[in-house]
Amino acid sequence: MAGNGNRGVRYMGPGKVEVADLDYPDFELHDGPGVNPANVGRKVPHGVILRTVATNICGSDQHMVRGRTTAPEGLVLGHEITGEIVEKGPDVEFLEVGDLVSVPFNISCGRCRNCKEGKTGVCLNVNPDRPGSAYGYVDMGGWVGGQAESVLVPYADWNCLKFPDRDQAMAKIQDLAMLSDIFPTGYHGCYTAGVTTGSTVYIAGAGPVGLAAATSAFLLGAAVVIVGDLNQERLAQARSFGCETVDVTQGHPRDQIEQILGEPEVDAGVDAVGFEAHGQGAEAQQELPATVLNSLMEIVRAGGALGIPGLYVTGDPGAADDAAKVGSLSIRLGLGWAKSHAFFTGQCPVMRYNRQLMMAILHDRVQIAKNVGATVISLDDAPRGYAEFDQGAARKYILNPNNLIPT
Incomplete structure (x- = not known):
């Protein structure tokens, strides 16, 4: 799989994003924009590589794109990720290639004191700078963002929420895409x-x-x-x-x-x-x-x-x-x-709620995609999505990097 290509959305300065060629992920954190030096070379045998099914544009991304944070140019964006496992590290026990999963935007280890107390938004082991981490986000350790065709998810057995039935999940994928954040x-x-x-x-x-x-x-x-x-x-x-x-x-x-x-x-x-x-x-x-x-x-x-x-x-x-x-x-x-x-205050500990909300979606208790104005667009249309969202569009943009979402 490692020879495959990858494309994703990068922040290129205030008001500017671009879709660019990226390295295909492997089971190690490499140097790059926003990557904490203490995380460079970190091995991720407990991770999986996802083929992204849905990845959303978030208001938190928009804060960075407006230039309202210290995000570096070249940062790969995206922390709302739903995908299919295409490769798994040697330490992953309970997930299989082909599983369809929702990924909490907070990256957590499942091992530290805070994770054991359910405070996954302030994990102590994933960000050398301070408690708490997220994909593709400023000062969050440098884990590569998921607005891309492929993405690495660490501590996968802990972080991934597997959907029980693939066909049922794909029928409700726009709703389930909202579980990541x-x-x-x-x-x-x-x-x-x-x-x-x-x-x-x-x-x-x-x-x-x-x-x-x-x-x-x-x-x-x-x-x-x-x-x-x-x-x-x-x-x-x-x-x-x-x-x-x-x-x-x-x-x-x-x-x-x-x-x-x-x-x-x-x-x-x-x-x-x-x-x-x-x-x-x-x-x-x-x-x-x-x-x-x-x-x-x-x-x-x-x-x-x-x-x-x-x-x-x-x-x-x-x-x-x-x-x-x-x-x-x-x-x-x-x-x-x-x-x-x-x-x-603080990051939502997604794992505290995502399974219950998944069940509410799968059993027709809620229509979250309709309520937030879910709108599916291509990866190449991401710059337009960012611009329209910035102008106040009443929509939640879902990127479709691998054209797996029926439209």
């Missing part, structure tokens, strides 16, 4: 915010993660799901599956929430926006990164919780001020303290 991430935001039967929920952001969170809120039994955004097309997408919506260009969400519920507070709040948040009302065109967190503290009832799956970073060269460049925001912590709020 946004569906568990949205679910994690709602679950940690305490969403349950009869809850009222406010979700900030109607991008794919926000729409996945809204889908998850209904799955968890919420009575009312309210989604706020600046983008009218995305708000319409939220309404298409039963959400109430708030147009934050009209001002603080509180007043519109009161019109919907009869009171200005909700039981649970989810931040699906992150560090590129904009203001509200007259400030809607201005980047104000603490806006969502501060407004959620006002909106969520005393004793409630905030799920924060939206991405916040420690390095943002494009930030509006020096404090935000290192991830320091003017958060009204006193308000959250006074209301006894709980805050849940």
Whole structure:
């Protein structure tokens, strides 16, 4: 297999991605853009090589492509991966060539203290710089991204979620493609915010993660799901599956929430926006990164919780001020303290939820692909997908590198 070719999507500077020839993966981590020097030469006998079936463009990728991180040029992008095993390392025991699998975006070893506690988003052994890792992502150890025809997945017995029936899985592949990141991430935001039967929920952001969170809120039994955004097309997408919506260009969400519920507070709040948040009302065109967190503290009832799956970073060269460049925001912590709020942050530990959500998909309990506007495009169309997503398209782009997804 090692003689095969490979093509994938690379970040080439702010606003620019390209589809280029890449090395075919083997069972070793090689030097390249973004690879931590301490990881170069790392052997991966516990890995598998996948022929990629589906790999999605994510808002987290978009942050890098906008130049809002310290990502190096040439970085191979992509952390939302679904694929077929075509080769396995000598230490892989429980997977076989031909298996169709979903890959959590967080890379974890299954051996460290955090993995054993289910905290796979902060694995201690895969990134020499800090806890936590992901494919094709800045400061995450340098594991090569999956927006490519082929990709290496380490610790495969631990990381891969095998679909029980190949034909059944391919019939629902656009839904199952969301298991690698946004569906568990949205679910994690709602679950940690305490969403349950009869809850009222406010979700900030109607991008794919926000729409996945809204889908998850209904799955968890919420009575009312309210989604706020600046983008009218995305708000319409939220309404298409039963959400109430708030147009934050009209001002603080509180007043519109009161019109919907009869009171200005909700039981649970989810931040699906992150560090590129904009203001509200007259400030809607201005980047104000603490806006969502501060407004959620006002909106969520005393004793409630905030799920924060939206991405916040420690390095943002494009930030509006020096404090935000290192991830320091003017958060009204006193308000959250006074209301006894709980805050849940960090990467979603995908493995905590992906099997259960897979079962919900396979048994027709949820239509996540429809709800997030899943749109299949070719690998060569990736630059167009990035550009349209950046312009606010109400779509979740799925790349089809090997033309295995029926269209």
